[in-house]
Structures are given as C-alpha cells and as structure tokens.
Amino acid sequence: MGEIRVGLVGYGFMGRAHSNAYRQVPFYFPELESKPVLKVLCERREEALKAAAAVMAWEDTETDFDALIARDDIDLIDIVTPNNVHVEMAIKAAQAGKHVLCEKPLAMNLAEAKQALAAVEAAGVVHMVCHNYRRAPAVALAKQMLEEGLLGTIYHWRSQYLQDWMIDPEKPAVWRVQKATAGSGALGDLLAHSADLALWLVGDIERVCCDMETFVKERPPLGDIDAMLGAGAGAGEKLKVDVDDCVVALARFANGAVGTLEATRFAPGHRNYNFFEINGSKGSIRFKFERMNELEYYNVEDPVGRQGFRTIQVTEDVHPFLGLPDGGGRYWPPGHIIGYEHTFINTVADLMVGIQKGESPAPTFADAVKTQAVLEACEGSAYAGGWEEVESFQS
Numbered sequence: 001m002g003e004i005r006v007g008l009v010g011y012g013f014m015g016r017a018h019s020n021a022y023r024q025v026p027f028y029f030p031e032l033e034s035k036p037v038l039k040v041l042c043e044r045r046e047e048a049l050k051a052a053a054a055v056m057a058w059e060d061t062e063t064d065f066d067a068l069i070a071r072d073d074i075d076l077i078d079i080v081t082p083n084n085v086h087v088e089m090a091i092k093a094a095q096a097g098k099h100v101l102c103e104k105p106l107a108m109n110l111a112e113a114k115q116a117l118a119a120v121e122a123a124g125v126v127h128m129v130c131h132n133y134r135r136a137p138a139v140a141l142a143k144q145m146l147e148e149g150l151l152g153t154i155y156h157w158r159s160q161y162l163q164d165w166m167i168d169p170e171k172p173a174v175w176r177v178q179k180a181t182a183g184s185g186a187l188g189d190l191l192a193h194s195a196d197l198a199l200w201l202v203g204d205i206e207r208v209c210c211d212m213e214t215f216v217k218e219r220p221p222l223g224d225i226d227a228m229l230g231a232g233a234g235a236g237e238k239l240k241v242d243v244d245d246c247v248v249a250l251a252r253f254a255n256g257a258v259g260t261l262e263a264t265r266f267a268p269g270h271r272n273y274n275f276f277e278i279n280g281s282k283g284s285i286r287f288k289f290e291r292m293n294e295l296e297y298y299n300v301e302d303p304v305g306r307q308g309f310r311t312i313q314v315t316e317d318v319h320p321f322l323g324l325p326d327g328g329g330r331y332w333p334p335g336h337i338i339g340y341e342h343t344f345i346n347t348v349a350d351l352m353v354g355i356q357k358g359e360s361p362a363p364t365f366a367d368a369v370k371t372q373a374v375l376e377a378c379e380g381s382a383y384a385g386g387w388e389e390v391e392s393f394q395s
C-alpha cells in the first residue's frame with residue numbers, strides 16, 4: 001500500500017476533525033491503495049502543538065509553515081487555519097509541489113479564490129475544499145435521487161444554516177467575527193456550505209438578492225486575536241465586529257429554480273441546524289444535519305390518501321459510502337448510526353483516491369471559486385441593495 005504523507009497546519013476544531021479522519025480512514029476504507037501518514041502537525045502555539053501531536057500521534061511538528069512545505073517528506077498539505085491565510089498557504093504549498101486540501105471558505109474573496117485555483121492548476125497538484133456535508137451519506141443519496149430524476153423539474157432550493165453560539169454579547173471577539181481574519185461572518189462560515197450544496201444539487205446560481213445584519217457590533221477582545229491582528233485594543237475597550245451575524249438571500253438558478261438561503265449565528269436553540277429542502281415536479285427531499293442519518297422524501301405519485309413524507313434511514317450497505325466494495329457494511333450494521341466525524345473520514349477517503357489517480361475530487365478549487373462568486377454577490381447585494389449577478393465561471 002502506498003503512503004500519502006500529510007502535513008496539517010492549524011490545530012483547533014478542524015485540526016482535530018481532520019486528524020481523526022486521517023487516523024481512521026485505513027480502518028474503514030481497507031480498499032484504499034494509498035493510506036495517509038500523519039507526518040507533521042504545524043501550529044504557531046508550540047505548547048498546544050506538542051500536546052496535540054502527542055494525542056493524535058503525529059510523527060513530527062513544525063511551528064513554521066515555510067519549514068513545513070520545504071520538507072521533502074510531505075505529499076499533502078491540509079490547511080485548517082483561519083480563513084485569512086488559506087490562499088497564501090495554498091499557493092505556497094502548490095508551488096512546492098504538494099497536493100492541497102483546504103478548509104472552507106477557500107478564500108477571503110473571489111479574486112483570492114481565483115489566484116488559488118490558478119496556482120494549483122499551474123502546479124498540477126490535486127486540490128480539494130473540505131465541504132464535508134456533501135459526504136454525509138444522506139446528502140449523497142439526495143444527489144443520487146436527483147440524478148435519477150426522481151424529483152423531476154426542480155422548482156425550489158430552501159436552506160437554513162442556523163447556529164446560536166454568538167448570542168451572548170460578552171462572548172469575545174474570536175477570529176470568526178473579525179473581517180481581517182474571517183473575511184465574512186455567517187456568510188463564509190455557514191452559508192458557504194449551503195451554497196456549495198445548492199450548486200452541487202440544483203446547479204449554477206445566476207443572481208442573488210441578499211440582506212445581512214450585525215446584531216452585536218462590538219465584543220470584548222481576546223488576547224490571541226489581538227496578537228494575530230495587531231489590533232491592540234486597550235484595557236476595557238471592545239473590538240468592533242465587522243462581519244455579518246446573519247445573512248438571508250433569495251437566489252435564481254440557471255435552470256429556473258428559485259431559492260432561499262439563510263444563515264445565522266443568532267438562532268437560540270439551533271446548535272448546528274444545517275437544513276435544506278428541494279421541491280420538484282415529482283416530489284421533494286429534505287435533510288437536516290442534526291438527524292444526519294435520515295433523508296425525507298415525498299413522492300407525488302403515491303396514492304392520494306397515503307401521501308406524506310417518508311423518512312429513509314440512510315444506514316444500508318447500498319447507500320453512498322456505507323457499503324464495502326466486496327459487500328457488507330463499511331461502518332456498522334443498518335440502523336447503527338454514524339456521526340459528524342464520518343463526513344470527514346469519507347472526505348479524506350475520496351481525497352486519497354484522488355491523489356492516487358491524480359484527479360482532484362469535488363469540490364475542487366474550481367468548485368470553490370463558484371461558491372465564492374455566490375458569496376461575493378451576496379455581499380455586493382447586501383451593501384448596494386437589490387439583485388446582484390453572480391460572476392459566471394467555467395472550470
């Protein structure tokens with residue numbers, strides 16, 4: 001079996017999720033021809049780095065990204081830092097001949113995203129953006145059902161990505177609420193996932209009409225963010241929140257479908273409500289991540305009097321990602337549900353195959369440019385008012 005030696009940069013929430021995926025993937029995907037090796041963990045905070053590397057059994061550590069990409073024992077760079085350094089790191093990694101997995105959103109803006117795409121294409125390396133929700137088996141089943149034409153002509157996309165972790169106004173100004181480090185707020189953090197799914201499941205978005213709001217306009221500083229930004233807020237001073245807390249958008253798709261996309265960090269009771277519904281001439285499907293093993297389906301051809309949404313428990317070997325090539329279940333027997341971490345394991349498995357074959361698995365950086373174009377149009381619309389064209393992009 002071949003080895004793909006990983007250098008992962010940034011060890012926070014996503015650093016843990018990705019590290020776990022690399023560790024687990026050979027166990028659940030025994031058919032892989034190449035397995036990841038947890039070679040080097042890179043992080044600025046040396047103490048946290050050593051502890052994290054020990055927990056996840058990374059072989060080595062670096063505190064300097066340039067030193068990481070200069071190493072000849074690294075094949076893949078995985079970027080799980082705040083958004084402001086994604087593109088710089090992706091370009092450097094590609095120029096050093098490394099394959100690149102990058103967390104979403106790929107970039108701070110559309111121009112940056114295109115630069116990242118140009119760099120990976122020029123270098124001829126494999127590239128992928130981690131929109132892991134595509135690889136929840138129920139979402140992949142939705143894609144299959146759409147491709148089989150089970151929903152007919154698509155009329156509506158309706159998505160809501162709702163969280164509530166920023167409700168408390170005394171919650172500090174973490175990097176996610178600073179434009180300099182995040183680029184945008186709920187837009188790039190949450191709506192990016194919904195836009196990726198909408199583009200994948202329904203098709204290109206031509207124009208949007210969008211509104212945004214920042215409910216809590218300043219927050220107590222966080223020491224780390226001061227260091228990162230050089231913001232230097234004085235004692236007792238608060239930092240301005242210069243990103244959106246929520247975003248609501250109308251969308252017109254190229255195929256005639258009409259959509260709504262909503263994302264917020266201010267919906268009490270919703271911890272990670274990632275929901276979408278698609279309505280077509282032959283039926284509807286809907287999904288919410290908090291019940292990620294289920295896909296709801298309504299078929300207009302069911303007899304009147306027996307109609308209603310049915311809940312498909314997406315845990316069978318025949319479902320996407322859940323069967324081994326030679327038969328039997330990949331994870332657990334039917335009805336024995338899987339969780340958040342499996343979306344990352346499935347993502348990393350497809351990346352291993354992609355690197356083995358020299359083909360970038362979707363969503364590629366080109367797909368991410370399309371997503372970024374939707375985000376940019378949303379911002380443009382919110383600031384200018386009215387409808388905004390989404391820049392079209394052919395990969």
Ligand SMILES: NC(=O)c1ccc[n+]([C@@H]2O[C@H](COP(=O)([O-])OP(=O)(O)OC[C@H]3O[C@@H](n4cnc5c(N)ncnc54)[C@H](O)[C@@H]3O)[C@@H](O)[C@H]2O)c1
Nearest residue numbers: 010011012013014015043044080081082083103104105130
């Ligand atoms: N796919 C998903 O569902 C999902 C979920 C959460 C976050 N994300 C994305 O993952 C990325 C990271 O988010 P997170 O929640 O893990 O953040 P986090 O704050 O938990 O961790 C970020 C880590 O990066 C480190 N870091 C910052 N700048 C660095 C630099 N220049 N060099 C090296 N390390 C650096 C920080 O010290 C920290 O350990 C973001 O782009 C975010 O949008 C994706």
